[in-house]
Amino acid sequence: MQQEYLLEMRGIDKAFTGVKALTKVDFSVKRGEVHALMGENGAGKSTLIKVLTGIYHKDAGTIIFDGQEIAPKTALAAQALGISTIYQELNLVPFQTVYENIYMGREPRTKVGTIDRRRMIRDARQVLEGMGIAIDVQEPLRRYSTAIQQMVAIARALTINAKLVVMDEPTSSLDAKEVQVLFDVIRRLKAQGIAIIFISHRLSEIFEICERVTVLRNGELAGVFDIEELDTQTLVNSMLGRSFTNAQRSKGGYAYDEAEELARLEGISWNVRLNGIGVDIKKGEILGLAGLLGSGRTELCNILFGSEPPDDGSIFWLDQPGDIRNPRDAIRLGMGYCTEDRKVEGLFLHLSVKDNLTMAMLPQLTKKGVVQKKKQDAIVQQYIDRLKIKTPSSEQLVRYLSGGNQQKVLLARWMCMNPKLIILDEPTRGIDVGAKAEIEALIQEFSANGISVLMISSEMEELVRNCDRIVVMRDGKKLGELTDERITMDDIMDTISHGASAILLAKEGEQA
């Protein structure tokens, strides 16, 4: 008889040079269930998963998988047992084809020992079709969206005959539609009896797809819940260990019509991504860009910041034609840009917190090219204190900081420049709930101080909570604008799905 539980981890202890990362953690997953593992950053989720997948070795406790006690020494050993992990940053080779990625490292052979490409192609296609994905497996992986790449990673896990698939923030770079595709795949896997450990910061997803939830806090088990008997409040409380009320929309009353204009983009076209879009930004407002992945939000920000020259269209800054040919020009005008991917486009991982924080400000901190250390130190300390950046010292390399603190360093990089406009692309992605609230508070503070904020978020709740006005985009065009009481999730969704008709209605309304 098969046991009810596919995986039982009992009393897991793990310490790093004396610091406890996990204390007597119990964690169990039933066969064919989708189990959410939740907790703030540093709660021990990563460590627990790494113990399970053989990257770390536990100090104490037992792991029983499929009826047998296991102690995987390497990720490969865990994989051989049937435990596959899909990481947030995908371990795939973008320049190789889809099928090569699926079978990498264990290519099937022909009789003479060469790689059996025909079989790989056939099988890869089959696996993907089984997941409901029909793509050309002979194309290089990079041709496809992040979502599809994720599916390929899952297909790879499936071909290893995984019994348990760990998904570490699989939805963080997917848009709403792609998330649904992923969830369909997850449901199919479930139907095949494969268990899934699902890690996500997005609560709504947990409620949609998961059956049970295990919450960790400070390296200890904080609770195990069935999803039916769980509400958001309880879950968040359990994660934070303190009472936490959902941030309500406190905005409103922004005198939109009286506000002066700061920047205006007119008829911007770029590549096929932007098609004659026009957007204006007022002084001190928080303008949100809503839309699905690929709607052109990031591209619009890149163009405003001078990172990409537009094919067509013009930018006005304080009603003057803005001559923005590169980011330097944009910074000179008073812009700051926190990009979507902190590590790839924002941080200097090998440099210190201090250098990262002051990199844009260096021209103001130097006298005849020499950095004025006292002035630099003072500014860095000021922002470490003000933003509560958790770092042992300003000399700490930025890569040792947590995601939330890294994001704060990037915000500080632009805050110290006294900007007029801060562009934030997914400012709270991959950040724990506590730091998220702090960053949202900062965004409000910017606007209170007269700094305009242009903000992209794929979490619509975040836009609803924070924005004075929301521009909804699709296919590089503006579908509509929402202000005041029209800023709701429903209105955003409606505008995205019925964009064209909404614009028509608005025009008719004006004429009437």
Next chain:
Amino acid sequence: MSTGPVNPVSLERPPLSDTLRKQSPVIMLGTLLLINAIFTNNFFTIDIVWLIIIQCATIILTGMGQTMVIATGGIDISIGSQMALAAVVCANMLPYGILPAIIAAIIACAVMGLISGFMVGKLHVSPMVVTLSMLLFARGVAQVINDGRILYIDQYKNFEFLGQGKILGELPMQIIPIVLVVALVYFIIEKTAWGRRIQAVGDNPTAARLTGINATGTVISAYVLSAMFAAMAGLVLVSKVGAADGSNMGRLAELDAIAAVAVGGTSMAGGRAKVMGTLLGAIVMQLITITVVMNNIQYEYAQILKSAIIIFAVFIQRESRA
């Protein structure tokens, strides 16, 4: 969540291996000195210090430029040829005076560095390919200027003082360019915005651009400086030898320079420049040779030992995977 810290301890302080890694050039130098203290007769004499200064000069000078280039995420394998070019230009210009000869040599190499830097920084051609071509080009130009012959300059005694003279008693002249260049590069890397930018561009070019840094200019500046320091190394060498040989001078000098940088702890992937590390690295490389020679071991063994040390240095400094 995986954007967070790997484990709680990393929040507090970098792991112990980081400290070890940082001190590795010092440890290697210490080990070498210890070995010599035990095995080499007459090692701890002042003459050895003078010898090290004289023999290290070219490695240190070229290593300093290499440190900057590697910190931008590039590499300059043309510096040996640049040394030869500087030597030949200088030798041919000496009839017009020492100062014009020196300036001409440095300018000639700076132009070569400008070309390399432009190709890498502006046109985004692979640094390895660009400087490999430059290695051939500069060597070729040096040979053409000299028509393949060796040009003797032993009649210019004042110039030879540069490479053979002593100051303050026994101190070799080479100490002057060494101190000047090391101090200059240390100052640039540690104290100036320029130095921060060099490392920022090497660490993350995209982020650098989005932070308003002129990445192209920064990269070009590193290659120009590297070429100019190589020119100085060429001048020191030609004045020591007393003859300019366009075909053979500076051959494989790039290897010593790169090795010194690697041993010194500068990240080969760019983004982290260790000026004093390179200085120690250069001394370590030269000390190996001296140790081997003074113990009557065949020179070829020095090369084997050097290769092991380089691999070891790069091994312990490799990025621990997060």
